[in-house]
Amino acid sequence: MIRSCLPHFLEIHKTMLLQMQIPKRINYRLIQSLHHSKVGIQAPTFGRETDDPFYVDVPKPRRRKSDRKPYPTPMKVLIRKAREEKELRKAHPCRLLEHPPDDDLLIHELISVAYQVYRTRESLLVGIPKLIQFIPVLRCRFCFEVHTGPVGHQIRTCNGPKSGLRRAMHVWRKGDVQDVIHFPKCYHNYDRVGKPRAVHNERYTVQCIPAVVELCIQAGVDLV
Ligand SMILES: [Zn+2]
Structure with a gap:
């Protein structure tokens, strides 16, 4: 009895398995048809x-x-x-050194200020040597300390080389205009619009000028 029922049971089990797989196959066919069909849903192309x-x-x-x-x-x-x-x-190649920038780049209210700054620098360079002739300026040989007067002070604040051997005493020498006022230099910018920065190969062709002068030129001072 059991042996006769076994094939029938296997057939029932097989049909149940097939019925469970049918929805998966239908679903797979639907996805395939949508994927390959031209009318199907397409991803947005933006x-x-x-x-x-x-x-x-x-x-x-x-x-x-x-x-x-x-x-x-x-x-x-x-x-x-x-x-x-x-x-x-x-x-x-580079234009004139003192060529001012285009008028569109200028702030007209700053042009007079730029001329004032430039004239002030000129007056400093003229006036300070006259003052130094009568009021001596001293500069330490080993550090950046500056003293105004005929005799240097004895305050032990020197931090130059081998200052420990001198117990931080400064060693004074006669100073110059550059010890009183120093203008750091920068590369001149010939064309701020067409070429805003110099490249490394131009380090010997582009001239260095005081940064104050460059500032005045870019603000509108015309030195030509
Ligand atoms: Zn010193």
């Missing part, structure tokens, strides 16, 4: 696969994970622009 001019600058997504992340501006375009700028610089 204008990348179309010729929409609003999305021209948007980089295209990577198709594979191994692809490199795209630059906003293609590297070939950047290289081409750099070459064009380099050739342009060679064709048009």
Whole structure:
């Protein structure tokens, strides 16, 4: 009895398994048909696969994970622009040293201030040597300490080389105008619009001028 019922039981079990797999197959076929059909649901393109001019600058997504992340501006375009700028610089070397910037870059209220600063620097350079002739200025040989007067002070604040051997006493010598007032220098910017910064190869051709003068020139002082 048991032996006769066993094949029947196996058939029932098989049909049950097939009925359970049918919905999965139907679902798989539906997905396949939607995926391959032209009318099916498509992912939003956001204008990348179309010729929409609003999305021209948007980089295209990577198709594979191994692809490199795209630059906003293609590297070939950047290289081409750099070459064009380099050739342009060679064709048009530096302009006059004291050429003021274009009028669009100036703040008109600051032009008078710039002239005032420039004249003040000139008066300093003229007036300080006259004062030093009668009022001596002393400068330490080993540090940046400056003293105004005929005899240097004895305050032990020297931090120059081997100051420990002197018990931090300064060693005074006669000072100069540059010990009283110092103007640090910077590279002159010839063209702020076309070429905002100098490159390393121009370190011997671009001139260094006092930073105060450069500041006045960029603010509108015309020294020509
Ligand atoms: Zn010193």
